[in-house]
Amino acid sequence: MRDYYNAPKMGWWERAYLPEILRGLSITGGVFMRNMARWMTGRKGALTTYYPEETRADYSPINRGKHVLTQRPDGSPQCVACNLCATVCPAKVIEIETGFDPEDVAHPTFPVQFTIDYSRCVFCGLCVEACPEDAIRMMPEVPSFPGADRRDMWLSLPELLTWNPQKDPAKPYPPKVAR
Amino acid sequence: MIQDIAVAIVFISYAIGVLMTFGLVLTWVERKQGAIMSDRIGANRAYLRIPFTQVKLVWWGLFHGLADGMKMLLKEDWKPRTHDQLAYTLAPWVAFAPVLLVFAVIPFGGTLRPAELFSAFPVVAEWFGERSYPLQIATLDAGLLVVFAFGGLAVIGAMLAGWSSDNKFSLLGALRAGSQMISYELVMGLTVLGLIVVYGTVDLRSIAQQQSGLLLGVLPAWGVFYQPFAAILFLTAAIAENKRIPFDLPEAESELIAGYFTEYSAMKMGLFMFAEFIEIAIIAALFTTLFLGGYNLPYMNDDGFALPGGLTIGMSHGLVLVTQVVVFLAKVFLMCSFQILVRWSLPRFRYDQLLRFAWRFMFPLALANVAVTVVAVWMIRSWGT
Numbered sequence: 392m393r394d395y396y397n398a399p400k401m402g403w404w405e406r407a408y409l410p411e412i413l414r415g416l417s418i419t420g421g422v423f424m425r426n427m428a429r430w431m432t433g434r435k436g437a438l439t440t441y442y443p444e445e446t447r448a449d450y451s452p453i454n455r456g457k458h459v460l461t462q463r464p465d466g467s468p469q470c471v472a473c474n475l476c477a478t479v480c481p482a483k484v485i486e487i488e489t490g491f492d493p494e495d496v497a498h499p500t501f502p503v504q505f506t507i508d509y510s511r512c513v514f515c516g517l518c519v520e521a522c523p524e525d526a527i528r529m530m531p532e533v534p535s536f537p538g539a540d541r542r543d544m545w546l547s548l549p550e551l552l553t554w555n556p557q558k559d560p561a562k563p564y565p566p567k568v569a570r
Numbered sequence: 571m572i573q574d575i576a577v578a579i580v581f582i583s584y585a586i587g588v589l590m591t592f593g594l595v596l597t598w599v600e601r602k603q604g605a606i607m608s609d610r611i612g613a614n615r616a617y618l619r620i621p622f623t624q625v626k627l628v629w630w631g632l633f634h635g636l637a638d639g640m641k642m643l644l645k646e647d648w649k650p651r652t653h654d655q656l657a658y659t660l661a662p663w664v665a666f667a668p669v670l671l672v673f674a675v676i677p678f679g680g681t682l683r684p685a686e687l688f689s690a691f692p693v694v695a696e697w698f699g700e701r702s703y704p705l706q707i708a709t710l711d712a713g714l715l716v717v718f719a720f721g722g723l724a725v726i727g728a729m730l731a732g733w734s735s736d737n738k739f740s741l742l743g744a745l746r747a748g749s750q751m752i753s754y755e756l757v758m759g760l761t762v763l764g765l766i767v768v769y770g771t772v773d774l775r776s777i778a779q780q781q782s783g784l785l786l787g788v789l790p791a792w793g794v795f796y797q798p799f800a801a802i803l804f805l806t807a808a809i810a811e812n813k814r815i816p817f818d819l820p821e822a823e824s825e826l827i828a829g830y831f832t833e834y835s836a837m838k839m840g841l842f843m844f845a846e847f848i849e850i851a852i853i854a855a856l857f858t859t860l861f862l863g864g865y866n867l868p869y870m871n872d873d874g875f876a877l878p879g880g881l882t883i884g885m886s887h888g889l890v891l892v893t894q895v896v897v898f899l900a901k902v903f904l905m906c907s908f909q910i911l912v913r914w915s916l917p918r919f920r921y922d923q924l925l926r927f928a929w930r931f932m933f934p935l936a937l938a939n940v941a942v943t944v945v946a947v948w949m950i951r952s953w954g955t
Binding site: 415416423439 | 605606608609802911912915916
């Protein structure tokens with residue numbers, strides 16, 4: 392038998408076994424009663440968050456979550472499909488298909504497809520850093536993707552363009568109007 | 571004769587319905603109570619959708635038990651290639667059936683007098699005549715003996731399952747289950763001996779009825795006041811007999827995968843689980859009957875309340891019956907909840923601690939309890955005469 396310097400010393404009260412068992416039961420039972428009273432009075436009696444329905448309140452305002460593509464005043468994506476984000480991406484999750492429009496002299500290239508595979512994205516934010524046009528940004532909210540198929544975790548151009556801020560200090564554009 | 575059969579059928583279907591409901595609901599209660607005790611939310615996703623509507627009945631996840639049952643029924647019934655055909659098929663039923671049978675001798679209410687209950691319907695009242703039925707499936711004098719006889723059968727199921735599945739883990743689990751259940755059954759029997767001495771009978775109905783009296787003029791004459799020590803020992807031994815968590819060595823997941831039912835899948839495994847959950851209810855019912863005054867509220871008997879001051883309050887027959895049935899179910903549910911509290915609070919024993927606890931701690935204590943009870947009862951009786 393080894394001697395431990397911090398071996399627990401049990402007195403006769405602990406050795407009697409039953410009082411300590413009852414004490415433990417009263418602690419767990421007390422927690423149950425407290426949480427149950429909270430649930431029954433309409434409050435929340437748990438520390439956990441209902442994942443898809445609830446978002447945690449303690450997200451940082453600079454949390455790197457879901458990607459968005461910023462838009463020009465006419466609603467087209469600001470992205471010029473230069474593929475810098477796709478090149479810098481360490482997880483190689485961004486796929487861009489470039490379209491060419493000779494009519495638009497200022498921005499001749501534009502993305503036809505812009506997909507991000509969230510099943511592999513590591514949320515490092517390098518795409519945001521790399522973008523020369525401030526076309527891609529990350530929101531504090533995390534993407535909500537509980538699904539039965541990993542193919543549901545691909546985010547494509549229409550979803551990425553849903554971001555439509557009414558007021559943005561970095562881009563004081565007027566709000567988007569329906570075309 | 572026909573009346574007797576009709577009443578017996580009603581009682582049996584009531585008992586089976588109650589036990590199955592308890593088994594199903596307890597699977598959910600166990601998870602939910604454990605979750606609330608540890609600041610979690612718990613099972614709350616399963617729902618029933620009313621057909622042709624979008625109304626989803628979630629009810630705090632109450633239907634998780636149904637979902638579990640469906641899962642077990644629909645799963646592949648996989649068998650190991652070298653299993654013993656007969657014993658392997660028989661084992662879940664041998665483990666399951668005795669648990670249900672025990673309930674046959676447990677009284678779940680007072681005496682039913684159909685003529686008085688249906689006095690508004692003269693045809694029914696006349697058909698039943700003067701008959702009266704105790705709310706109990708089998709009115710046996712040997713109640714407690716039957717309980718222990720059938721309780722002892724469950725170990726055969728565990729042993730058969732472990733041996734026939736031809737797996738070392740299963741066999742180890744079965745051996746552990748065998749020695750554990752036999753040890754604790756002995757303790758359980760000894761603790762109840764004191765109660766038998768006090769009440770002078772093994773008939774559970776008589777024991778329940780004697781508990782509606784008064785003890786020392788104030789306390790209700792419950793078994794837990796006569797034999798507080800035996801009550802604790804009985805509950806501990808019963809939980810150990812049911813192989814639940816402080817004593818769940820036969821199923822120790824970290825060492826034995828799932829113990830004696832490792833090689834069982836689908837509903838056969840479900841039967842073992844179901845037997846365990848129903849046994850929680852059975853233990854609660856037994857504890858209620860033996861120690862908590864059975865189906866009666868404190869100071870209540872078959873005619874109404876008899877309070878300590880000599881005050882009596884009469885109640886109609888129907889009201890008494892409903893009260894007794896509801897009180898019995900409520901007590902059973904509270905005891906189930908207590909067992910689940912124990913399951914989520916206490917850490918598991920080591921195997922040598924487990925058997926030492928039975929033979930060197932609980933067994934002498936139970937013996938001492940019986941000895942003290944016998945001497946006390948003898949002294950009180952001889953002093954009274």
